[in-house]
Ligand SMILES: Nc1nc2c(ncn2[C@@H]2O[C@H](COP(=O)(O)OP(=O)(O)OP(=O)(O)O)[C@@H](O)[C@H]2O)c(=O)[nH]1
């Protein structure tokens with residue numbers, strides 16, 4: 001990607017509702033900053049605008065945008081990150097305004113896609129990212145075609161003739177992208193079928209699958225590693241995991257007879273707020289193993305100041321992808337919270353069907369295994 005070559009010196013802008021609390025505003029900013037850091041950029045300035053109705057043409061209000069562009073030029077910034085999901089024409093118009101100062105604009109989805117692109121290592125994940133990128137960028141390209149045809153049309157006398165050229169190019173582009181989408185979807189179908197075969201064979205063997213889900217960076221991969229010694233990359237980055245990882249775990253189902261059972265744990269992509277449905281859908285085949293799982297372990301970062309908000313976001317995405325099974329919350333990272341906060345969590349969420357864990361201290365391992373056995 002073109003941006004990888006030059007140092008990214010970014011301005012972050014978030015357009016928020018007028019009634020947002022300062023704490024939530026700060027949380028959104030930190031998350032946006034984390035996304036940019038994960039992608040690999042330097043934050044020069046953070047700005048927000050309180051606005052209930054985004055600007056129709058440029059999303060950010062006109063005056064505010066002019067002010068931002070002038071300041072970006074002064075500070076030699078080459079990237080404007082907008083923490084919202086913009087319409088293709090809006091991002092196009094902002095980019096046009098940024099062109100004279102040699103900078104570009106990206107919205108939240110662009111940024112997440114670029115991170116996905118950077119982290120996709122398996123062939124399947126790469127295909128999924130490519131698919132969603134085309135679906136996301138496609139309308140932008142058509143939008144540009146429309147813009148161009150309008151500009152050409154207004155420029156000279158031959159309005160209809162010139163518009164014709166713009167539309168022809170758009171049509172060619174549309175056809176090309178349609179073909180590309182079809183090709184990728186066919187390839188992805190093969191992976192999906194392979195996965196289904198594996199799932200069916202596990203079912204025949206009576207081996208249950210348990211899905212590990214949760215907000216991004218909460219410790220899902222760390223949990224799988226701790227339980228199965230799988231050695232999956234776990235790092236302090238958003239969306240470190242793309243695609244699925246499975247690990248086997250042997251649990252004792254009857255301590256008296258020494259009888260046990262092998263279960264499969266399934267780790268997958270983390271969730272984040274404002275994730276557009278089409279982005280989730282692109283990963284639906286990898287999420288399928290979780291949707292089909294016997295139950296879900298929902299990993300929550302206990303040290304997060306917005307625990308309930310994160311739980312709600314994950315639950316709503318799970319509902320959206322049709323995961324109906326039982327969800328068991330595991331509060332992770334309890335090494336990072338005070339005994340008072342721990343008590344508070346206990347009071348709010350109870351202890352039945354929930355567990356408190358920390359990957360830094362493995363004394364909880366047996367409690368989690370017990371929870372798994374109880375729910376098999
Ligand atoms: N202090 C502390 N850090 C933890 C704990 N569990 C995980 N981490 C750290 O949290 C970061 C994220 O861990 P991951 O296991 O990669 O999280 P994930 O949920 O798989 O993240 P994504 O795949 O990016 O969605 C890593 O830096 C871990 O070392 C814990 O119990 N305590």
Ligand SMILES: [Mg+2]
Pocket residue numbers: 220221222233234240241268
């Ligand atoms: Mg992970």
